[in-house]
Amino acid sequence: MSRSIKRIVIIIVGLICLTELMAQSTLITGVVTDLKNNPMPGANIYIEGTYDGASSDDDGKFSFTTTETGTHILIVDYIGFETYKKKLELTGEEVYIEPGLKESFNQLKAVNITAGAFEASETKKAVILKPLDIVTTAGALGDVSGAMQTLPGTSTVGESGRLFVRGGHSNETQTYIDGTLVHEPYTSSAPNTAVRGRFNPFMFSGTVFSTGGYSAEYGQALSSVLLLKTNGLQQEDQFDISLMTIGTGVAGTKLWKRGAVTASFDYMNLTPYMLLAPQNFDWIKHPESYNGAISLRQKTGKNGLLKTYLTYDKSIFSLNQEDPDSPTGITNIKIDNQYIYFNTSWLGELNNNWSLKTGISTTGNIDNNAFTFGDYGGKLQGVNLKIALSNHLSEKIKIRFGAEYFFKKYSERYDSEQHSIHNYQEFESNMIVGFAEADIYASNKFVTRVGGRYEYSDFLKKHNFAPRISTAYKMNNKSQVSVAYGIFFQDPANEHLIYDNKLNFERADHFILNYQVLKKDRIFRAEIYYKDYHKLVKYQLSDHLEPTGHNNSGSGYAYGLDIFWRDKKTIRNGDYWITYSYIDTKRNFRDYPWEAIPGFASKHNFSLVYKHWLHKLRSQIGLTMMYSSPRYYNDPNKEKFNSELMTPYRTINLNWSFLFRQNVIIYASVTNVPGFKQEYGYNYGSFPNSEGVYERVPVVPGANRFYFIGCFITLTRKGEANQLDKLE
Amino acid sequence: MKKVVLLLTAVSIVFTSMAGGPDFQQVMGKTLAGYADCKTIEDYHNLANKFERIANVEKDEWLPLYYHAHCYILMSFMEESDAVKKDEYLDVAETSIDKIMTMKPDESEVFALKAFMLTARLVVDPMTRGQEYSFLSGNAVGTALSLNSENPRAKYISISNEIGAAQFFGNDISRFCDQAKELLEKWDDYKPASTIHPNWGKYLVSGIVDTCN
Structure with missing residues (x-):
């Protein structure tokens, strides 16, 4: 080197x-x-x-x-x-x-306002219910409102089938689809026969059921709103076939670039079923209905989505009812209903973080009913237009405001050749609405929502302003408290407005305190509330039983406690929820002579919903048990008004869904398995008989039990999809 | 003159090695060896943190993010009961995968990893997510295989998805067992692009083959 x-x-x-x-x-x-x-x-x-x-x-x-x-x-x-x-x-x-x-602020993970609200959605966030929970609830029979009746705050009113929330009448609950109002969301029925929701629960991917204290975006409901969000864009072409003991249906979906169309047709005919299964009603023509629907989805721009839905249905039936007012003791009723509903909405983002939600819905409902002594016709046209804008003023403040327009035209006619009566009445009402609301987050743990809603009705020539405020505070990872206060206004019912346009809005004030603990797969929720009713419509009945002298002098109150417990953890492959509601309510409205407990309220309501997945049998079995303490009914033979107790409402429902093949589901259910006697009080004659006694007939359900078997087949290119979320 | 050149060369070598710090390949190799020691969720979390640190320096490299996401997906599978946590881990994985998608839109391995993540989403709540996520995961696997029909990880996820669905619906799985056996036999024929490119999955396939037998 x-x-x-x-x-x-x-x-x-x-x-x-x-x-x-x-x-x-x-x-x-x-x-x-x-x-x-x-x-x-x-x-x-x-x-x-x-x-x-x-x-x-x-x-x-x-x-x-x-x-x-x-x-x-x-x-x-x-x-x-x-x-x-x-x-x-x-x-x-x-x-x-x-x-x-320092914990960063994230609105998606921040505390939610829970007072009054039950939400069912697919979002990853911990929610109380999933959309599938609604359709797999035994006894709900594919009816959204039926499933909601297993939640606390509701009373089961068997002779109606509608949603009665916290001492409120069923017409105090409004249904909104994709943000706009649905008139007549229930099927038409004869007196004292139960109705069903018109809309198929499989259409919806999100449900919010509010039992009070809800957002200023929604109005015209004294008690409750049911907010339904329709499904987004489908993922693949498919064809569905439903074969049921009560009818049949087909539906097809075709996709294109960023869009899809679904068309469906259903035909229901209860004749074969009702001939086989024992019925309490004397049917002349068993219920028969046709339904056609078409829906469109189109993505627009970067993240806009246009949804359109159009449905038409026609239903007919005829039956004989015992009637103390009829000389023969029997009244024949023929129901002929046509319903058309159209909804279009667009949701998307504009510049500078603004998002826009617009929608229009129109409802047409035509009843052509015939009774032994005359023909009754009712016609309703409704339009709701809505535009709402929202923006984040900052990371922690979100504002939302908008305007609405409501149009309603309602007419009734009654023709009786026998009594030479030809009555026709109608009214038309326009309403404009403005609302604004802000969600203000102090941190991930504390949020306040302040808002207000202004309404002007040209028919009543009255306006109102409804302030709303709610907050939620998260005490730790698991528990939170939420409070809500608000004033809620609603037009008097159509049947009252048709007599008088000098009425005012009816009003309810809500106070709600909610406590919730959410632990891995277990939820406990307790809510107390107080509801104060003012300006309820009152009237007297003339000698001919015509309502007269309408005024807003009615009032009432309701307070109570709602408990909800859900546990998906303790039982392997099992999932159950238990609810209990206590309510104390009285009101003086309609033709009540004084303040009384209304006939639609039961003091104690209990329900248990259980679902179990049996892996080996590829089956889910469901059980629903419900108990409602006796409700009051009025016996005109007694001095005291609304003082008689019905039998309590009890039922045990079972269902079974079986995945026969990947794309074939077989579903069966039976209601009231033990055959509990169900009786909803009595229907009394309008006038006393020669001995001075009001005669009566019991009000009973159409059948003691309802049996259902269905087979649902889904065809796709790959054959993988099924109607798993189509059980029931 | 010669000496000066040599001297300068030597000096430059020394300084280059100083300035460049440890080599990316080398660090990745060392960090990847950490997989062997991972037993608990915490272990994977710590390993993910290491990949994140590398990703923060090497802004143009997709592999650190890839393994970061991969660790979080494994964490979700390992979490026993807390569904919210499972989803939170997958949210982290998804963020990293989305980042890689903008860097490497045509990488078969990334789509395979995305499919893996979507299957993990399905596993969180099969009853409600089954239909949607089996479709989404299947789509991602399809893209992965269309970009590289030989990708053994895409093949593995595809087979594992099929077996999961078949078991759920009580169908015969022997067809997929045969596919798994074949995949295992030929696993070593597939050569990753480098020693630090994705190479995981053989163990998982042999796990399937074992349960089949």
């Missing part, structure tokens, strides 16, 4: 030693905590721009060395927390730090 090369080697070795000297290392240690000094394991601590770093251990401690020198930035990252940054002088001397991390 030449001398020069030797020299070079020496220089290199020297340089390497020098760099080693220069690259002195610094030890960095510390503890990562949150602002409350709780240790945070798994935080990522590192020097910016280098690989040097470590993760914190179970006690939040960390330690690592770096060969960097000079001024550097130390970063601490932890998901859900704001990034911590600190300038460090690296000199070789040990550095000790205690970073305290």
Whole structure:
């Protein structure tokens, strides 16, 4: 080796030693905590721009060395927390730090206002119910309102089938689809026969059932709103066939670029079923109905979605009912109903973080009913237009405001050749509405929603302003409290408005306190409320039983406690929820002579819903048990008004869904398995008989039990999809 | 003159090695070796943190993000009962996958990983998510295979999805068992692009083959 090369080697070795000297290392240690000094394991601590770093251990401690020198930035990252940054002088001397991390604000993970609201949605967030829970509830028989009756705050009113919420009449609950109002959401029925919701629950991917204190975006409901969100864009072409003991249906979906169309047709005829299964009613023509629907989905622009839905249905039936007012003791009733509903909505984002929601819905409902003594016809046309804008003023403040227009035209006619009566009445009403609301987050843990709603009705020539406020506070990871207060207005019912346009809005004030604990797969919820009714419509009945002298002098109250407990954990493959509602309510409205407990309220309501997945049998079995304490009915033979007790309502329903093939589901259900006697009070004659006694007939359900068997087949290209979310 | 050139070369070598710090390949290799020591969720979390640190420096490299997401998906599978946590882990994985998608829109491995993530979403709540997520995962696998029909990880996820669905519906799985056996036999024929490119999955396939037998 030449001398020069030797020299070079020496220089290199020297340089390497020098760099080693220069690259002195610094030890960095510390503890990562949150602002409350709780240790945070798994935080990522590192020097910016280098690989040097470590993760914190179970006690939040960390330690690592770096060969960097000079001024550097130390970063601490932890998901859900704001990034911590600190300038460090690296000199070789040990550095000790205690970073305290601040929780970052994330509206998606922040506290939710829970007062009054039951939400069922597919979102990843912990929700109380999933859409599938609604359709797999035994006894609900594919009826959204039927499933909601297993939630606290509702009373089961068997002779009606509608939703009665917290001492409110069923017409105090309104249904909205994709933000716009649906008139007549229930099928038409004869007196004292139960109705069903018109809309197929499989259309919806999100449901919010509010039992009070809801957003200023919704109005015209004194008690409750049911907000239904239709499904988004379908994923693949498919064809569905339903074969049921009560009818049959087909539906087809065709996709194109960023859009899809679905068309369906259903035909129901209860004749074969009702001839086989014992019935309480004397049917002349068994219920028969046709339904056709078409829906369109189209994505627009970057993230807009246009939804259109059009449905038409016609239903007819005829039966004989016992009637103390009829000389023969029997009245024949023929029901002929046609219903058309159209809804279009567009949801999308505009510039500068504005999002726009617009919608229009129109409803047409035509009843052509015939009774033994005359023909009754009712016609309703309704339009609702809505536009709502929302924006984030800042990360923590979200505002929403908008305007609405309601049009309603309602007419009734009654023709009786026998009594030479030809009555026709109608009214038309326009209403304009403005609403505004802000969600203000103080932190992830505390949110306040303040809003108000203004309505003007040209028919009543009255306006109202309804303030709403609600808050929620999260005490820890699991529990939270939420309170809500609001004033709610509603037009008097159509049957009253048709007599008088000098009426005012009816009003209810809600006060709600809610407590909720949410632990892995277990939910406990308790809510107390007080509801104050003012300006309820009252009238007297003339000698001919015509309502007269309408005024707004009625009032009432309701207070109570609602409990909900759901547990998906204790029983393997099992899932159950238990609800209990206590209510104390009285009101003086309609033709009540004084304040009384209304006939639609039962003091104690209990329900148990259980679902069990049997893996080997590829089956889900469901059980629903319900009990409602006796309701009151009025016996005109007694002096006291509304003083007689019915039998309590009891039922046990069972269902079974079986995945026969990947794309074939067989479903069976039976209601009131033990055959409990169900009787909903008595229907009394309008006038006393020759002995001065009002005669009566019992009000009973159409059948003691309802049996259902269906087979649902889905055809797709791949054959993988099924109607799993089509059980029931 | 010669000496000067040599000297300069030597000096430049020394300084280059100093300035460049540890080599990316080398660090990745060392970090990947960490998989062997991972037993608990915390272990995977710590490993994910390491990949995140590398990703923060190497802004143009997709592999650190890939493994970051991969760790979080495994964490979701390992979490026993807390469905909210499972989804939170997958949210992290999804964020990383979305980032890679903008860097490498045509990488078969990324679509395979996305399919893996979507299957993990399905597993959180099969009753409600089954239909939607089996479709989404199947779609991602399809894209992965269309970009590289030989990708053994895409094949694995496809077989594992099919078996999961068949078991759920009580159908025969022997067809998929045969596919798994074949995949296992030929696993080593597939050569990853480099030593730090995705190479996981053989163990999982042999797990399927074991349960089949």
